[in-house]
Amino acid sequence: MKIRPMTRISSALALLALLAGCERAPAPAAPAPQPAASPPTAQPAPRGAPEDAAMFSAQRVSEHRDGDDLLSAGLGLDGLRGMAPPAFAKPEAPTPAELRRRALWANWRGIADLAPGGGYGDVYGSLAAVPGREFQALARLPGAKQPHRVLAQIPDRFDAKKRCLVVTASSGSRGIYGAIAVAGAWGLPKGCAVAYTDKGAGTDYYDLAEKRGVRVDGTLGGADEVLAFKPETAAGSGIAFKHAHSQDNPEADWGRHVKQAAEYGLQALNEALPQQAPFTFANTRVIAVGISNGGGAVLRAAELDGDWLAAVVAGEPNVYVQGARALYDYTTEAALLMPCALPQLGLPAVPDIAARCTALVEAGLIQGADLAAQQKAAYAALHASGWTDEALRAGSISVTFDLWRAVAVTYAAAYGRYAAGEEPCGYRFAAVNADRSARAATPAERAAWWADGSGIPPGAGVGIVDAEAAAPWKGLGCLRALASGSDAAAARVQQGIAQTRAAAPRKGLPVFVIHGLDDGLVPAAFSSAPYVALAKAAGSDVRYWQVRHAQHFDAFLGLPQYGANYLPLLPYVYSALDRVWAKLDGGGELPADAVIETTPRGMGKPLQADNLAMPK
Structure with a gap:
């Protein structure tokens, strides 16, 4: 098999955009929203309640219904397949709603293969509209110099009988919506709330010369305002961003970021659904899921003390254990x-x-x-x-x-x-000319950073x-x-x-690891394989699926040659979540470890369920 990669990122994105649309799934009717809770009075925390509620600040609450929704901001599958990102009415001053819509567009396309024939929406996955509310804030771990973003999505059709919270962390260095295609797409349609963290990375870029950064709502603000990231040292010119410049080594705390996001999710549920409160770790099922760096983050959460997690699913995790390669x-x-x-x-x-x-x-x-x-x-x-x-x-x-x-x-x-x-x-980071020399960022570039960035340059200007x-x-x-x-x-x-080295998960916690055997960014031999070996040697309950013909980037499968030779990993992550859900509901044991012998779909052929060879 030979694959000839394209020579320009812009060419790849253009080809993905040219792969145009199917019908949008019909949106379910939204029930009348429940009233938001008034600020709670101080009282002893119930057993299993969040411990770090005081660590959340700058909260913002928004509603998403009537042409808007939690999964795609009303774009649906057709809109997410669009060739160009959703436009700003004023490029130098987009509104929070415009920024959110564009961030969702960018993050879906950066993670999932949404191209016609790729299988999303018919073979696996759903983009049916899910109305509801979003709660977002800045969270800070004790001793950290910088906050991380947390966001909780509460669907109007939250399942009060199951009381489920899915907690996740962004893949790569992405912003707060960087796991929408992973956790949101699975959890929200099931009636679960979903809590997200950018795990100390994200797209809150800061212009050192202009002294301007990003507010909680994604718009630009000055250094004297509450910003999602403002470097302690802010002299000179160029661009600073949280993953590189927080001086916190955020990867060392990925697990604690995930737990704090779960705590924020419970706090948001208490505010959104006061009639059903209190929501605690003792009475709410919490499942953690993530891919890539997000997969590594949920595995780090799995090692934390306390019976707060019900299960963990990690796809293609970047995880480092003793004796392996970092x-x-x-x-x-x-x-x-x-x-x-x-x-x-x-x-x-x-x-x-x-x-x-x-x-x-x-x-x-x-x-x-x-x-x-x-x-x-x-x-x-x-x-x-x-x-x-x-x-x-x-x-x-x-x-x-x-x-x-x-x-x-x-x-x-x-x-x-x-x-x-x-x-x-x-090295340093800046807006660049065609010859890669540094220049000042334009107002329009700065305005779009939060929505368009992937959290790690180059990109978004x-x-x-x-x-x-x-x-x-x-x-x-x-x-x-x-x-x-x-x-x-x-x-x-x-x-x-x-400081980023992982330990074995807590005993008795079901953990599911999925990795593509063709992964060329985070090879399974350097990450999942040694992690699973460590966990099993420690007596942990870990299941491991190794998927042939799956590499690291589902989003590139919209390019015909990649789609012909590789298969998406997301279907296996969703299936693992389904298996975990059934297990927690008393529906039997988790499946055994497997090397999954898949069949690539070939050039010009649509993905079929048989190509995936999903274990029974």
């Missing part, structure tokens, strides 16, 4: 070696491949007297460190989109707790400025040295990585 380790390795190695798999070469391969020889990472020998050596080195051919083929997507460098630059700053403007290896732009492998070599070196800067980053 994301930063294999990311910096891939950033250096993979561009040189990919032609060995019949994949196209990057334009500067000869210079990149030569630089590897000069750094002592590989040997080879000519380009062909160097490519073979780079390929062999990746194989020796655990990369499979399947992971390398899918990893070519990250080479094409410069994702390895983006991850390495951001995570180096986060792990080292660097302030804005102090990023290691000569923000790029990476490289002090060694003419020889990018020099900066990559510096980033790699932070993982493997022994100087003070390396020790600083390595200490941050060590």
Whole structure:
């Protein structure tokens, strides 16, 4: 199987947008909303009640009915498939409602394959409108410099008999709606409330020169206002963002972010449904689910003390355990070696491949007297460190989109707790010109950051400025040295990585892990496999599905060649949630571990249930 990745992100997005629409699912009639609760008076907390309610601030409540809804802001499947994002009436001053609609559009398209023939809405998943209310606020962990966003969606048809709360964390570094296609799409139609956290990352960018950032409602505000993120050091120019510049190393606290989001979900339920209050961990079923970084976050939540979680489902989790490889380790390795190695798999070469391969020889990472020998050596080195051919083929997507460098630059700053403007290896973040030189951001760009950003540049008008732009492998070599070196800067980053190490889940807690065996961004061999081994050795109740022909990015399956060769992972995450739900309702045991032998749909063919080979 050969996959030739496209050469520009814009081309990929354009192709996805061109894949136009099916009928929108009919919206159920909304019952009359229940009145919101008045602020509660102080009283002893019931057993299992949230412990950190005082840690929530800047709450905002909004209603979403009558052409609007919780899942898609009224866009439905047709609107989410639209070629262009929902427009702003005033590009430099969008309203909170416009920003929310556009953020949902961007996050659905960044996570799910919504293209016709991809199966969403007919083979799996639903985008039926779910009316209800949203409660959102800033939450702060004790000792943290910066808050994380939390959001609770309460459907009008909340199931009072089941009292279910799904808690989730955004994938990647995405904003607060970054798990809408994962947790919201499954939980809201079932009558569950859903609580979200951006886990200390997100799209609350801050313009250092203009001293402007993002309010809770997504609009821009000044430094003297309540902002979702304002760096402690805010001098100079360029762009700061929370994942890189909070100085909190948020990944070390992902599990606590998830639990605090669940606590906020219970608080929101108490306010939204006072007739049914109190909602506590003791009387409300809480299920945690996430994918990618969100999957890692819910696994970190699974290790926390207390009987507050009923079950956990983690898809393609970025999780690091003792004896395994950390994301930063294999990311910096891939950033250096993979561009040189990919032609060995019949994949196209990057334009500067000869210079990149030569630089590897000069750094002592590989040997080879000519380009062909160097490519073979780079390929062999990746194989020796655990990369499979399947992971390398899918990893070519990250080479094409410069994702390895983006991850390495951001995570180096986060792990080292660097302030804005102090990023290691000569990198910084700013709006950029076509030649990648820094410039000032425009008012329209700033206004759209919260809705359009993915939480990690490049994207949404923000790029990476490289002090060694003419020889990018020099900066990559510096980033790699932070993982493997022994100087003070390396020790600083390595200490941050060590703080992210996961432990086994609490005994007796059902945990379901799903991972694609073609994952080229977070290979299962480096993450899920060692985590599951650790958990089972500790006696934890963990089930593991390994899915053939599934890679990391469902969203890219709208591109015909990817869709022909790869399958989406979301159907398996939804199925695992269904199995967990049935188990908790007394409907039998969870299925056994499985290596799922799937069948790609092929070029031009729609996805069928048989392609997925879902375990019975």
